[in-house]
Amino acid sequence: MIELPFKNKLEALKGTTGLNISYFPDFLSKGKSDLLYKKFLDNIPWQNYKIKIFGKTYDQPRLTSFHSIGNKKYNYSQIGIKNNIMTKDLSSLLNKIHDKTDYRFNSVLLNLYRDGMDSNGWHSDNETELGEDPKIASITLGQERFFHIKHKKIKHLRYKILLKHGSLLLMGEKSQTEWVHQIPKTKKKIDPRINLTYRYIY
Numbered sequence: 601m602i603e604l605p606f607k608n609k610l611e612a613l614k615g616t617t618g619l620n621i622s623y624f625p626d627f628l629s630k631g632k633s634d635l636l637y638k639k640f641l642d643n644i645p646w647q648n649y650k651i652k653i654f655g656k657t658y659d660q661p662r663l664t665s666f667h668s669i670g671n672k673k674y675n676y677s678q679i680g681i682k683n684n685i686m687t688k689d690l691s692s693l694l695n696k697i698h699d700k701t702d703y704r705f706n707s708v709l710l711n712l713y714r715d716g717m718d719s720n721g722w723h724s725d726n727e728t729e730l731g732e733d734p735k736i737a738s739i740t741l742g743q744e745r746f747f748h749i750k751h752k753k754i755k756h757l758r759y760k761i762l763l764k765h766g767s768l769l770l771m772g773e774k775s776q777t778e779w780v781h782q783i784p785k786t787k788k789k790i791d792p793r794i795n796l797t798y799r800y801i802y
């Protein structure tokens with residue numbers, strides 16, 4: 601697996617791999633990132649949803665919370681996720697993302713990875729309500745963790761990026777239709793990480 605950014609030239613990869621992502625390591629200042637991390641840790645209504653795999657029920661290996669403008673329904677992983685309001689902090693991050701890209705978003709799914717055993721398995725964000733070619737804006741706060749991305753069909757196209765505190769990762773065209781991503785577990789003793797994935801729900 602090749603670690604990105606590869607000499608900081610993510611753009612150069614587009615032509616060869618078709619991987620349409622952009623990474624902004626310093627999207628938020630250290631002060632703002634520290635503040636939001638603490639606020640979200642204390643105030644987001646984190647919930648541990650259950651998932652069914654082959655008929656058996658398990659706790660999801662992370663806590664989550666979904667927020668949207670205008671009470672959008674999201675059938676995320678079929679876990680019956682509750683809709684919460686878009687708070688001031690979540691909206692101001694949304695505006696900051698909109699300043700950086702032409703992609704548009706109206707909702708956000710937050711994940712709290714409590715330790716290295718919390719994770720997010722290989723998947724793409726491709727629920728019907730996200731439309732035909734979903735784009736995702738992903739902000740990391742707290743512990744840096746590796747993000748893996750691999751092509752669904754071309755085996756050697758596998759990359760990883762260490763997502764920094766205060767960073768933004770934009771996943772563009774075809775990133776969900778042709779690629780899958782994950783946050784793997786780690787045995788290292790690590791701090792919690794909060795991730796916000798902004799999405800557009802139709």
Ligand SMILES: O=C(O)CCC(=O)C(=O)O
Binds near residue numbers: 720782783795
């Ligand atoms: O935590 C991350 O960076 C990725 C989150 C993710 O893949 C998801 O919520 O679908």
